[in-house]
Amino acid sequence: MAASVDLHKISRFANIAIPLLAVIFFFGGHFIHFYIHFLTVVFIILTVINIFYLHIQKKHTILRNFGILGQARYMLESIGPEMRQYLFASDTEERPFNRVERSEIYRKSKGIDSASSFGSQMDFDNSEVKIRHSMYPVDKQDIKPFSLTFGEERGVKETYTITKPYLISAMSYGALGKNAIQALARGARLAGIPMNTGEGGIPKYHMEEGGELVFQIGTAKFGVRNDDSSLNQEKLIKLCTDPSIKMIEIKLSQGAKPGKGGLLPKEKITEEISKLRGVPQGEDVISPAHHIECTSKQTTVAFIKHVQDTVDIPVGIKLCMGKTSEFRDMVKEMKNQQVYPDFIAIDGAEGGTGAAPKAFMDGYGMPLYASLFAANQILTEQGVRDKLKLLASGKLINSSKQFVALALGADAIYNARGFMLSLGCIQAMLCGNNTCPVGITTHDPALQKGLIVEQKAQRIANYVKGLEYDFYEMLAASGIRDAKDLNIEQLYIPNDTALADQITTLLSTTK
Ligand SMILES: Cc1cc2nc3c(=O)[nH]c(=O)nc-3n(C[C@H](O)[C@H](O)[C@H](O)COP(=O)(O)O)c2cc1C
Known part of the structure; x- marks a missing residue:
């Protein structure tokens, strides 16, 4: 030009x-x-x-x-991004979350009613999945209260039940600063939902808040590792004696960087981080792209069993879907070995991260809705859907998107960035720089000073309350008395969406 x-x-x-x-x-x-x-x-x-x-x-x-x-x-x-964000970008323009989406979180977090006027700012142009209401809405008091028990299928000694369909998705101490972790953990306890520790090793600050935790084992196995990144069973057993650890999640891959491990630069390995993660100071730590134990479907399923045999609590896996055929083969191998994770968390390629190579963030992985549908369909087709719970994450920060995921087969919702926004994130996109202006993804005490733990914890609790209110309202409007009855029939899926493509492909290949 x-x-x-x-x-x-x-x-x-x-x-x-x-x-x-x-x-x-x-x-x-x-x-x-x-x-x-x-x-x-x-x-x-x-x-x-x-x-x-x-x-x-x-x-x-x-x-x-x-x-x-x-x-x-x-x-x-x-200063272009700031100028665009503050002065020029329209309310529906910004990425990954536009102002309309962010405002909904801010309002819920402050306990303000999110009703708005004149009309929706979203598209109704066949690019969006919408929810079908019923001509016969039900009364809210007739809806069965939500309850989901992990580990019941396998009969684990200490099953874990959630009573709200939300979990705070993995974010480690390291990616987030101390104040943010404390506020999230305290907020989760106030809200009565669990929080995933992320792959940051011993979750010291999470545990101090006395909430309920899902401990994540990343590919480097921080906190529970041997020097070669293999699992140290004794360390895991010892960690699980803490009553706050309710479930274990083995992270196979993550939506923002599927097929790729992470790098923890030596500059970030303080004495404390070195102790919590169980890594030496003074050298970079590279998280492998896969668990050293998991090199095939057979060894991956065997590793799930190994962890399940080590602890008495539910053990699940997290992955971003790549090739659906590989997922199907893994499910078949589960049947073969008669080993099922207690949950599978599907992370959409649109998921967030503290830091990831751009090529992976932009180019790799299947988006959530299509991969969630695929996972649910393959598990059903293989006759094992009732062996485990299905969780979903990937921009499910507001009530309607969460409802769509539940209708596509998810039993509950993992949410990371929604909770960051609830903490006051302004989407400055500086998570990997240690310069987060609102003190969330930084260890700089001067920047963390503004994040008041007590106040932000209350915002987290308010946000969950707002989401839960919508959840029951939406079930009522859809004429559904039990969230377990939600299914794809509840959705209006235009032909132009990736989800529609996936549905056609999978249904035509399903025997
Ligand atoms: C700051 C940050 C740190 C994260 N750290 C981890 C992690 O340690 N382990 C992991 O599996 N996912 C991690 N994630 C990914 C989230 O758990 C989640 O899967 C992803 O962001 C999709 O959810 P969302 O769209 O609700 O954010 C992180 C995400 C963010 C934004």
Whole structure:
């Protein structure tokens, strides 16, 4: 596109004007008033910088061609996201979550009614899945209270029951700062929902709050590892003596970076993190792309059994769907070995992360709705849907999206970034930089100072209360008396969606 402003002309003018002004102010200071020399100094400095940019530095083409004017461009570019977010972006435009979606969370978290006026700002153009209401809504008091028991199918010694369809999805101490973890853990306890620890090792700050936890075993097995990343059974058994640990989740993959492990740079390995994660200080720690024990469907299922045999609580897995055929083969192998995880958490490719390579974040994995449908369908087709619970995550931050996931087969909802927003996240997209302006994904005490644990914990509780209120309202409107009766019939799925494609493909390949 042709630029309407001739930058070259303006920069040539600036390159002459700056030293000229330095000379003019010099004479002004000499003949008119001494204080004008203040401007002389400013323009001499600008002249020197300009000469440096134009003739000495060789790194930046823009600066070499345009001098100081090019620097202005860099400055404007660096504040572009903020300018767009605050001034120009429309309410439905931003990614990953637009203002309409974020506002719903902020309002719920503050306990403000989320009713709005005039009309929806969402699309009704066949790109969105909608929910079908019933001509015969039921009364809320006739709806069966939600209850879901993990581990009942396998008859584990200590089953775990949730009474709200929500869990805080994995976010480790490390990705999040101490205050954020404390606020989430306290909020989860107030709300009566469990929180996943993420793969950050011994969940010290989570446990201090006395809530209920799902301990995540990542591929590096922080907190429960041997030096070669294999599982240290004794460490796991010892950890599970803590009554707050209610379930174990083996993370096979994550939506934001499926097929990829993580890197914990040595700079982030403080003495405390080194102890909690069980890794040495002074060297980078690379999380493998897969568990060292899991190199095939046989060994993966055997590893699930190994962990189940080690602890008396429910043990599930988390994965992002890639090839549906691999998922089907794994389910067949489960049948073969007669080993079933107590839950499978499907994480959509649209999921979040503290940090991930862009190619993986943008390009890999199946989106949630299609993969959730696929998982539910394959488990049903293989006759094992009743052997386990199905959880779902991937931008399920508001009530209607959660309801769609439940109708697609999820038994309960994992939610990470919704809870970050509830903590006050402004979507600054700086999670990996340690500079989060609202003190959530940073360890900088100056930035964490603003995150008041007690107040934010209450927001988490309010958010859950708001979601739960909507959940029962929506069941009533759909004419459903028990959440377990939710199914795909409740949904209006336009042909243009990825979900519709997946439905057609899977139904045509299902024998
Ligand atoms: C800051 C941050 C840290 C995360 N850390 C982990 C982690 O330790 N383990 C994991 O399995 N997923 C991790 N996730 C992914 C979430 O648990 C979740 O699967 C994903 O963000 C999708 O849910 P959401 O769309 O509700 O955020 C993290 C996500 C975020 C935003």
